[in-house]
Amino acid sequence: MASEERRIARGDWHPAGASNSAEAWLVESGGALSATAIGDAASLTLPTDAAEISARVGSIPRRVTFPDGSVFETWDNDGIDAYLARSGRGGAGVVHWLEQFRLRLAGIVVLALLLGTAVYRFGLPALVELAVWATPPVVPELMAQGTLETLDRTMFSPTALPDSTVKEIKDGFARIVAASPRGEGGYALHFRAGGLIGPNAFALPDGTIVMTDELVELADGDTEMLMGVLAHEIGHVDLQHSLRQLYRAAGIAGLVMLVAGDIGAGAEDVLVDGSALLVLSYSRSAEAEADRHSVELMLKAGYDPAAIVRFFTLIEEKLGDRSETSMFSTHPGTPDRKKAILDYAAILKGQSDPHLQ
Amino acid sequence: MALAEGPATPADVGTFHRFAFAGKAKEYFGIWIVNVLLTIVTLGIYSAWAKVRRNRYFYGNTVLLGRAFDYHARGKQILIGRLIVLGALIALNIIAQLVPILVLLPTVVVLIALPWLVAKGLRFSARVTSYRNVRFDFVGGAGGAFKAFIVGGLLTVLTLGILAPLASRWVARYVGTNLRYGGRAFDTDPKLGALYPSWFLSLLVAVMGLAIVAAVAVVSLPSLQGIFEAGDSATPESQWSIIAVIMFGYISLFVVFGIAGTVYRAGVRNAVWSSSTFEQRHRFLSDVSRRRYTWIAVSNVIVTILTLGLMRPWAAVRMARYQAEHTGVTIVGDVGELIGRIESQGSAVGSEFIDFEGFDFGF
Known part of the structure; x- marks a missing residue:
């Protein structure tokens, strides 16, 4: 029955609208996601492929919202990203990739400065001309x-x-x-x-x-x-x-x-x-x-x-x-x-x- | 007396928990610069999504009892709200330009609409904020916003700032008493006696600052006289040096009142948070040092300007960390029991409608 169940991340599961939570695993089974209690491995949600996963921003907690309104929350961003990459959903996403503190960020800084200057020097005067004309x-x-x-x-x-x-x-x-x-x-x-x-x-x-x-x-x-x-x-x-x-x-x-x-x-x-x-x-x-x-x-x-x-x-x-x-x-x-x-x-x-x- | 009543149990005394901020300058730098870049590339449209990422970063790193806050607004929602407000403003200004008699129309409309927009904005901010899967809500109306922001603001201006603490009190009470979490109320009532000491300190700072500016002006009086005499005949060509002098005067006033205002804000923050409760029992606390808070705020602005904005992420994270670490709450009774009782209330849930976030009062 429990065919190749795979644990994605450990976190807290909230019933719909409740502040109360239980420690839980987010598990993947045959492409479907569900939350299971950590102690007795009891299923907390129905397996689904329609869970909504919040986008990655820095290392703030990720939120997985199930169709029944219950929410799984975890600090384990890497676990979630690995799952997203495995299931062909692009991992942490392009914006997060850009945001990482790597050498390419220096390029982004330069680009932002150049484009900012260009908008001020050329974009703004062009818009002014357009407005005057109109x-x-x-x-x-x-x-x-x-x-x-x-x-x-x-x-x-x-x-x-x-x-x-x-x-x-x-x-x-x-x-x-x-x-x-x-x-x-x-x-x-x-x-x-x-x-x-x-x-x-x-x-x-x-x-x-x-x-x-x-x-x-x-x-x-x-x-x-x-x-x-x-x-x-x-x-x-x-x-x-x-x-x-x-x-x-x-x-x-x-x-x-x-x-x-x-x-x-x-x-x-x-x-x-x-x-x-x-x-x-x-x-x-x-x-x-x-x-x-x-x-x-x-x-x-x-x-x-x-x-x-x-x-x-x-x-x-x-x-x-x-x-x-x-x-x-x-x-x-x-x-x-x-x-x-x-x-x-x-x-x-x-x-x-x-x-x- | 205490002996007669027996030792207080932990449940009566409560347990004190501080907020924490887990964000890092290095991490936020990436988010910030990509926000700026994409905002420029999209000619401003991305700014709505940028706001979502920024707020999610700050809310998501603000931690209480091991769990973070969350920000739920969508970029599209914010963009539509902004477009509506912007469209209305443009339309008003065009009408005012075309019909000279109506030149004050935009001002009048904005003044009338402002309390309504403030109430809507606060409700939006509250409803897109959650903690432990439960959303906040705001139930204040336009009337209360009118009293707190418009009447309070007018009183402050008319009394040259003497009644500013009264306005601060009204604003704090309007925001604090109308805030809900899981349908349960907060309460805030900062006493004027707690607000005025900060006001006097701020006044002292302003007076000292103005004295320094005045001293500088007296020292440079001879050259100032020359400039103003040359400007007496007032051809536009000779007025520009006057404008330069006025600009310098303006900048020094800006700095003096900026510092004095920051000192006051720090004091108000302490008074407001420390007089706030949740469910009439759980008491908040803010213990920022006015001197340290002002130092952080002022040095943040200086460093940001000197680095052409590049150190702004560091500055923002620094301030957020200081504020979080000097804010806390005493929870009376069992934390688990409290958490078990709190549930989302209908009105605050599913509020995925378009709302105006133009007036942003973050949690």
């Missing part, structure tokens, strides 16, 4: 509407610039807009008294560009320089920087969340705060891109392509910003930026100069 134009419009309304209510007051100044700047603006991809109607220039915001110009994702009276006064009649600044802002609009930054922040937060459970609460906080810093530093390359855009646009519109450099010189004089670009700075240092703009302007001029062609 975003209907109505989204940036609605994002912008709320922003200007809020700023008007809290910070700004109507412009106090003389009409002649406004007209002069608007005429110049029309010239650079004519050279821009969205064309007339794609951008709208507004003037506001900046209040706390001070001398500034910024672009909203829908093409709304706001310039403060304080900035116009700072320019002291140098309209071409203001055009350089406006062309820079048009660059932010054309290159969809705010949308990109939004998606990038969301993407990084998502990445952190996914590995979060495995890095611990303290390190998770550090990563989340650190990623905020990373998103800010992304704006450094965005600023440089917008600078180059300004150079291109100004050249096309027939202005001095490096006019924006005069704006930076003005800032340096008035505000004393001579800081070099450092690891923590999110904007390139002003001297670096000026140099990059002048270099780029020289290259573009060289290309369009008939004497050099």
Whole structure:
């Protein structure tokens, strides 16, 4: 009767739902599993081939659940794995095989680091591009509407610039807009008294560009320089920087969340705060891109392509910003930026100069 | 008096049993790095299964009376729960972005849904946990979660942390009194008198830490002044150095409050466990040292960051071992008799439905 009964592992057997247990053997007989009591070898379960064996994780106890709801539990992982291998069910499984502390684990570490870096460097930007592409134009419009309304209510007051100044700047603006991809109607220039915001110009994702009276006064009649600044802002609009930054922040937060459970609460906080810093530093390359855009646009519109450099010189004089670009700075240092703009302007001029062609 | 009543029998006094943690850093390292790798390769989808393996490892190595705990959640179950929560959040945020008036909608919905999600999450965590083949259960509702987490949290913030022990007490009572094992109840009632000493110690740590930060700030005042003056005219170009200063300030505050919070948590852990009972008789105990617990937590974070995360498995195992070894239970009466009586109750069994594990309160 008891044809070649084979003991797999020693452990504890629980009747269905009971905390009570009896010491037992897990035995295999003709392909079927059952549990037998250790003392009198009495069968505790019917032999079955439908017992469910929990997957191996480290060396925690294995659980064998029988169809009648009773459970056999054992610390003898090797016994169970040997049985699984014998019966052609792959032993401890691929994942456990990978997890063992062998030399190949060093390869897994390297692979994880490389792939993690690749996802951050290439996967994330690709996903951001995809999201930007899939975003209907109505989204940036609605994002912008709320922003200007809020700023008007809290910070700004109507412009106090003389009409002649406004007209002069608007005429110049029309010239650079004519050279821009969205064309007339794609951008709208507004003037506001900046209040706390001070001398500034910024672009909203829908093409709304706001310039403060304080900035116009700072320019002291140098309209071409203001055009350089406006062309820079048009660059932010054309290159969809705010949308990109939004998606990038969301993407990084998502990445952190996914590995979060495995890095611990303290390190998770550090990563989340650190990623905020990373998103800010992304704006450094965005600023440089917008600078180059300004150079291109100004050249096309027939202005001095490096006019924006005069704006930076003005800032340096008035505000004393001579800081070099450092690891923590999110904007390139002003001297670096000026140099990059002048270099780029020289290259573009060289290309369009008939004497050099 | 004791003489008059006769010597206490072991059955009355009870026997004390400590938890143990059998996990090893080397072993968990493999599980951890494979989890990270597969999570990256599958663009995050595997993280649900990774969580199952991680929890099974920690529960399965937490041992009481020679037997380990077990974690029963399935990866698919967790993934579906996460997708539902994520989908809802995305939908809410899209609506809020499209209709500026509803910009606060996600916040409002999350605040209303939060207590419900917390209760569901606790129930999920309890029901997928077993010890000796019997599952835990959680019977708390959204109302209790609202009081403990939302009202308690608001009170803590509004009183600048002075009422934090009250909130801790509410949370402990909500979790402790609603927890069931085999249908039998736990009870928890940490007294404010047991919580406030840790709160004062934590306050002391925070004040000392802030004093150090303030001293550093005073020493570097001249250069700070320069930065803020340059930023007065507030063009974006000149504001970034201000942001760098703010970041440094933020990081030092993060460190100070992180340490103070850890000291407090250690004290709360002791007070909560040591006031907990099972079946009103079997008494739990936690005797972590606040100083040692804080040292382990802080050095864990530092080592993890310095090794770019590679020592995180070591850190996690180290903390789990310390906590388990400083937790125990006194079982009154015969252990075998107690075990013989405990059986699974209907509601907690066969709970293979989809539930939200978003708010994770491990056992």
